[in-house]
Amino acid sequence: MTSPRRTLLKVVILGDSGVGKTSLMNQFVNHRFSREYKATIGADFLTKELEVDGEAITLQLWDTAGQERFQSLGVAFYRGADCCIVVYDVNNAKSFESVENWRSEFLEQTSSLNNNAFPFVILGNQIDKDPSKRTVPLNHALSYCKNQGGNLTHFETSAKDGTNVSIAFESIARSALENSSHEDYASDLTGSISLLNNTNESGSCAC
Amino acid sequence: MDSASSFQTTNETQRIYSLYNNSDLRPHLSPESDETDEYLLSGHVDRYGNVETDSLPLKQLQLKPGKKKFLRLDKAAKHLTQRVFYAQDIARFNDCDIFTPHLSSINIAKAEDKENNRAKKWIDMCQVRMESGNQVFEFCLNKKLIRRTFKGVPDCWRSTAWSSFLGINTEKKALTEQYHRLCEMECAYDIQIDLDVPRTAASHILFRRRYFGGQRSLFRVLHAFALFMPSIGYVQGMASITVVLLSYLPEDSAFLALVAIMEKHGMQKLYTLGFTNLLTAFDTLKNELEYLPTGSKLSDLGIEPSAFVTRWYLTIFHQCVPFHTQLRIWDVLLLMGSDADKTIRLLQAVALALLRGLEEVIMDTDFEGAMQALSGTIPVQNDNALMAHVKQYWHEMPSEAFERRTREACGMVH
Numbered sequence: 001m002t003s004p005r006r007t008l009l010k011v012v013i014l015g016d017s018g019v020g021k022t023s024l025m026n027q028f029v030n031h032r033f034s035r036e037y038k039a040t041i042g043a044d045f046l047t048k049e050l051e052v053d054g055e056a057i058t059l060q061l062w063d064t065a066g067q068e069r070f071q072s073l074g075v076a077f078y079r080g081a082d083c084c085i086v087v088y089d090v091n092n093a094k095s096f097e098s099v100e101n102w103r104s105e106f107l108e109q110t111s112s113l114n115n116n117a118f119p120f121v122i123l124g125n126q127i128d129k130d131p132s133k134r135t136v137p138l139n140h141a142l143s144y145c146k147n148q149g150g151n152l153t154h155f156e157t158s159a160k161d162g163t164n165v166s167i168a169f170e171s172i173a174r175s176a177l178e179n180s181s182h183e184d185y186a187s188d189l190t191g192s193i194s195l196l197n198n199t200n201e202s203g204s205c206a207c
Numbered sequence: 208m209d210s211a212s213s214f215q216t217t218n219e220t221q222r223i224y225s226l227y228n229n230s231d232l233r234p235h236l237s238p239e240s241d242e243t244d245e246y247l248l249s250g251h252v253d254r255y256g257n258v259e260t261d262s263l264p265l266k267q268l269q270l271k272p273g274k275k276k277f278l279r280l281d282k283a284a285k286h287l288t289q290r291v292f293y294a295q296d297i298a299r300f301n302d303c304d305i306f307t308p309h310l311s312s313i314n315i316a317k318a319e320d321k322e323n324n325r326a327k328k329w330i331d332m333c334q335v336r337m338e339s340g341n342q343v344f345e346f347c348l349n350k351k352l353i354r355r356t357f358k359g360v361p362d363c364w365r366s367t368a369w370s371s372f373l374g375i376n377t378e379k380k381a382l383t384e385q386y387h388r389l390c391e392m393e394c395a396y397d398i399q400i401d402l403d404v405p406r407t408a409a410s411h412i413l414f415r416r417r418y419f420g421g422q423r424s425l426f427r428v429l430h431a432f433a434l435f436m437p438s439i440g441y442v443q444g445m446a447s448i449t450v451v452l453l454s455y456l457p458e459d460s461a462f463l464a465l466v467a468i469m470e471k472h473g474m475q476k477l478y479t480l481g482f483t484n485l486l487t488a489f490d491t492l493k494n495e496l497e498y499l500p501t502g503s504k505l506s507d508l509g510i511e512p513s514a515f516v517t518r519w520y521l522t523i524f525h526q527c528v529p530f531h532t533q534l535r536i537w538d539v540l541l542l543m544g545s546d547a548d549k550t551i552r553l554l555q556a557v558a559l560a561l562l563r564g565l566e567e568v569i570m571d572t573d574f575e576g577a578m579q580a581l582s583g584t585i586p587v588q589n590d591n592a593l594m595a596h597v598k599q600y601w602h603e604m605p606s607e608a609f610e611r612r613t614r615e616a617c618g619m620v621h
Contacts (some may be wrong), residue, residue, distance in 0.1 A: 042517025
């Protein structure tokens with residue numbers, strides 16, 4: 001049996017309580033949505049196999065607790081991550097204000113050498129709700145991502161009806177893959193990986 | 208937080224508070240809402256009030272054929288959990304009254320006989336005394352009580368036994384009055400509590416109706432507790448503990464019980480800001496695991512206890528094992544965990560027993576397989592077998608057994 005070698009990528013999902021982290025993960029992995037999710041205590045774990053640009057990938061998704069004080073347990077889950085997702089609820093301004101807090105806490109705890117290069121994917125979830133309830137306009141989120149200057153990508157999603165979920169996770173997989181190639185190159189100079197691409201340093205917002 | 212947003216937060220907590228306390232404010236059900244009586248009361252309800260539906264995306268370990276040796280089906284236990292709820296039982300939940308399933312509704316004669324016999328033994332152990340005109344039921348801590356508690360408190364005795372174990376059976380007028388005062392006060396944690404109330408025990412019939420019945424009691428107990436212990440406040444995980452208490456005790460007793468579990472039994476230590484004691488408990492467990500084959504395998508796979516034990520400990524195994532198994536763990540914890548050290552030791556003993564039970568699965572799997580087994584619901588079927596292991600580790604942790612054997616070996620040399 002000849003199965004192609006799979007690349008294992010670790011992705012951490014952060015964000016305030018109740019924004020839909022577990023729901024997004026389940027929509028992506030199992031293609032289903034239920035109102036009856038339980039609160040995530042500590043962390044939860046799911047995997048998904050997919051193919052990006054012809055490469056076979058296993059995404060290891062770490063779903064975390066949203067209550068702020070669980071950040072002190074985070075370091076164990078953050079370690080070795082190839083990409084970080086920060087989720088907010090477009091109908092909850094406070095959850096959007098927290099995005100930067102989650103991002104900086106993650107960078108601090110992982111003490112990443114090149115903070116600007118580490119890929120973050122910011123997801124504005126729950127766009128299926130009544131538009132009159134929205135408190136975070138799309139352009140606010142876009143200008144945040146632009147002004148941060150790091151490697152930030154932004155999508156608006158609905159875990160309930162699945163809007164943009166697979167597109168967003170494909171982008172996540174691509175960012176993680178690219179980041180892990182950088183790491184491999186840095187740690188193993190004799191490796192034959194040729195994906196190093198420094199032109200991607202400027203902040204890009206793909207929407 | 209600027210003044211405008213703090214004003215908004217106050218408005219939001221007030222709005223949430225009134226939803227749980229005022230019937231008139233309950234939002235109108237939309238047509239697509241699935242909160243109809245048919246939905247809420249449909250499906251098979253087990254003896255503990257858990258509704259079995261397929262809509263729940265509960266993660267459960269799928270055992271490969273030939274891997275069931277250690278999870279032998281205990282027939283009696285299986286039948287006991289299949290007892291049906293009757294209409295009058297369901298009707299009582301609307302008043303969020305005490306939840307005490309009737310023994311009479313067991314439909315399997317053999318299991319009923321067994322449980323009845325055990326219940327009779329508990330009658331003999333129970334001592335009744337009068338305190339300010341009320342009957343107080345007590346159990347004297349002795350070897351017989353400990354042995355029988357490890358065998359499992361008969362379900363009809365749980366409410367009484369747990370109250371006695373936690374010391375909340377005697378009159379606690381001052382604390383009860385404080386509870387009602389705290390219920391009236393404002394609490395900054397209401398927003399977080401409101402998020403967790405509907406998603407803590409969605410499968411339990413007591414907690415299914417939004418802003419009503421059990422959800423109201425759950426909200427109020429957590430709200431009051433966050434105010435009662437401001438050094439900790441509300442932390443996710445507490446809701447799971449309260450759900451189990453509310454399944455067996457009326458609302459104000461559930462509050463007293465939660466206070467007892469946190470203070471006397473020392474669970475508050477695990478919840479402190481920064482989780483320092485929880486992190487220490489992870490290290491202790493990791494150390495103990497080095498004496499088990501499962502431990503070195505988990506190390507090889509790069510799986511730290513922190514990856515799966517947080518939920519086990521902070522919720523005291525809620526939805527980590529089947530409900531009937533969780534109750535058996537709670538029986539022992541409430542009796543034996545009379546201070547923080549004993550409580551944590553018992554949690555470690557249960558964790559070790561579960562990991563030992565999963566040995567065959569873990570030894571034969573990869574990172575993903577192990578994580579999936581450990582982060583889902585572990586389908587324990589034979590509670591007696593699990594509790595036997597718990598008892599063993601409770602008496603002697605693997606490191607202690609190793610030291611004893613080393614001492615014995617030295618003794619033989621001299």
